[in-house]
Amino acid sequence: MNILGIDTSCDDTSAAVVSDGCRVLASVVNSQVKIHHPYGGVVPELASREHLRNIVPVVSEALSGAKLDMRDIRGVAVTIGPGLIGSLLVGLYYAKGFAYVRKIPMVGINHLEGHILSIFLEEDIPSFPFVALTVSGGHTSLYLVEGFGRYTLMGQTLDDAAGEAFDKVAKVLHLGYPGGVVIEKLSHSGDKEKIHFPRAHLAPGSLDFSFSGIKTSVALYVKKWETSAQEKDQASLADIAASFQEAVVDVLVQKVMVAVEKTGVSSVVMAGGVACNKVLRENMKAAASPKGIGVFYPRPAYCTDNGAMIALAGYHRIIHGERADLSMDVKSRFPIDDLAPLPG
Ligand code: KG4
Ligand code: ZN
Numbered sequence: 001m002n003i004l005g006i007d008t009s010c011d012d013t014s015a016a017v018v019s020d021g022c023r024v025l026a027s028v029v030n031s032q033v034k035i036h037h038p039y040g041g042v043v044p045e046l047a048s049r050e051h052l053r054n055i056v057p058v059v060s061e062a063l064s065g066a067k068l069d070m071r072d073i074r075g076v077a078v079t080i081g082p083g084l085i086g087s088l089l090v091g092l093y094y095a096k097g098f099a100y101v102r103k104i105p106m107v108g109i110n111h112l113e114g115h116i117l118s119i120f121l122e123e124d125i126p127s128f129p130f131v132a133l134t135v136s137g138g139h140t141s142l143y144l145v146e147g148f149g150r151y152t153l154m155g156q157t158l159d160d161a162a163g164e165a166f167d168k169v170a171k172v173l174h175l176g177y178p179g180g181v182v183i184e185k186l187s188h189s190g191d192k193e194k195i196h197f198p199r200a201h202l203a204p205g206s207l208d209f210s211f212s213g214i215k216t217s218v219a220l221y222v223k224k225w226e227t228s229a230q231e232k233d234q235a236s237l238a239d240i241a242a243s244f245q246e247a248v249v250d251v252l253v254q255k256v257m258v259a260v261e262k263t264g265v266s267s268v269v270m271a272g273g274v275a276c277n278k279v280l281r282e283n284m285k286a287a288a289s290p291k292g293i294g295v296f297y298p299r300p301a302y303c304t305d306n307g308a309m310i311a312l313a314g315y316h317r318i319i320h321g322e323r324a325d326l327s328m329d330v331k332s333r334f335p336i337d338d339l340a341p342l343p344g
Contacts, residue, residue, distance in 0.1 A: 002068060003075045003318065004059070004098065005311025008091030009083030009111045010138065011035075011042045013054035016307035017066040017073070021315030024121055026065030027301070027308040030054045033178065040171045048086030055094045062307065070102055077314020080108035081331030082138070088330035096326055107317045108324050110334050114309035115271040116145055118302045121312055126267035126296045131259045135252060135280075136272030136304075137163035137178065140209050141336075142259050145269070148316040149342030153335070154259050155207025162248055163274045165211040169244050172219045173237060183241045184277055190242030194235050195221065197247040199254075207259055209251065218244050249280045253287050260293055267294045271309075276300040317342065 002025065007014040016027035032050045036042045063069060078095035081088060092108070099106035115134045119125055129146045131154070140157040160168070163180055170179025175186065197217050200210040222240065225231040235243075256268055268288055274280065275297050285295045302308060320342045 001074045001315065001319070002066070002072055003077055003311040003315045004062070004073045005077045005307040005309070005314055006055075006059070006091045006095050007079040007111065007114065007305055007307050007310045008051045008055065008087045009079045009081070010087060010305060011047045012305045013051050013058045014305055014307035015059045015062040016311050017062055017068060018121070018308050018311035018315065021312050021319075022120060024308045025068070026062045027306055028058050028061045028065060029301070029304075029306055030058050037177050040177045041167065042084070044084045044086055047084060048090055051087050051090035055090055059094070059098075070098070073102065073104065075105045075107070075314060075318040077107050077109050077310050077318070079111045079114065079310050080328060081110065081334030083111055083330075083332065085330055085332050092328070092330050096328075100326065105318050106324050106328075107314045107322050108328050109310045109313045109317070110336060110339055112139060112141065112336055113151065113313045113339060116143060116151060116269070117148070117313050117316075118271045118298045118306070118309035119269045119296050121302050121308050122296075122298050124296065126269055126294060129263065129265050130267035130269050131256060131263060131265050132269045132271065133252065133256050133275070134272045135162050135270065135274040137161060137167060139272065140211070142207050142255060143336065144259075144263050144265070149339065151336050151339070153337060154262075155209065155255065157209040157211060159210050159212040160215060162209070162211055162252065163272070165215045165248060166274065168215050169218050172222050173240065178273075180274060180277065183245055184279065186238050187242035187245045187279070188238075190236060190238030190240070192242040192246035194239035195243040197221075197243055199247050199251050201251065201254065205258060207255055209255065211248065214244065214247055245277070245279055249277070249283050252280060253283050256284065257287050260288070260291075266292065267296060270295070270297040271303055273304045275303045
């Protein structure tokens with residue numbers, strides 16, 4: 001069953017065709033990074049205009065990449081939240097038009113359900129239950145995943161998302177946007193032990209996160225560092241990047257391990273843009289493997305926003321009979337607890 005998946009929740013226009021909920025026939029992502037780069041972050045108004053420009057060619061490219069035409073698509077899955085309202089609307093209205101004209105089922109997907117399930121686009125998959133860490137520019141959350149459609153939120157960030165912290169620190173270091181990739185690259189030549197930035201663990205056993213403190217701490221450090229030759233002698237830009245990255249990764253790994261202990265699961269899944277980070281991947285494995293815990297993450301193209309994870313999530317909802325009608329709307333906030341449980 002070929003499902004068309006569409007995601008326009010933030011600054012990527014994405015469409016993909018996925019067969020039977022696992023085989024990606026084509027996945028196309030049109031990135032707007034160059035457009036938002038000069039502003040150091042996503043400008044919502046520009047993002048929706050770009051989605052409008054891109055949605056038709058991106059879906060066409062996905063269909064031709066899959067060597068299919070509209071008639072071969074049996075269902076449409078589209079992200080309806082959380083995300084930027086103007087951006088989400090472009091994907092939703094395109095999906096409504098497509099499903100209406102083709103008289104096929106349509107379902108609205110929670111973007112975070114897409115990230116949680118993105119691992120099932122790969123061959124090496126965990127068995128349920130597992131702990132999932134979704135870690136991106138907009139979200140940092142921990143879930144217990146007991147099956148398709150069965151997610152319990154265990155903790156989340158109380159302020160900035162981890163990716164947001166990477167992006168803001170990159171801005172302070174004048175490294176451009178988005179920050180994650182640049183900080184990771186620069187960190188290779190830095191000493192992660194050089195500066196001890198604070199790790200916010202919150203209350204003992206807490207599975208919530210807070211990254212605004214570390215961001216402020218880096219900003220204050222850099223302010224002093226920029227005007228002091230002596231400080232500059234002691235630490236390089238790469239040392240600051242590496243020390244910051246280490247602090248964020250430390251907290252992520254530690255919280256995941258607490259979640260694993262609390263739930264007794266034997267697998268961890270990481271998804272979202274920050275899950276591309278190699279230090280996070282390595283450190284997570286180093287903490288989990290000795291305890292017999294498997295660590296799973298999709299390839300980078302499925303970690304960042306993509307339509308394939310939405311098509312996959314949609315497939316599981318459509319085969320269980322879920323249907324949306326043309327009155328479906330977008331939601332800027334969409335807690336995973338509000339998700340309709342899958343029947344059966
Ligand atoms: O999942 P994603 O594409 O979009 C959101 O839903 O936010 O994630 C983008 C975020 C950005 O904040 C970016 O800086 C971060 O993921 N990111 C990384 C890396 N690659 C992307 N953060 C750390 N290390 C990376 N290698
Ligand atoms: Zn995302």
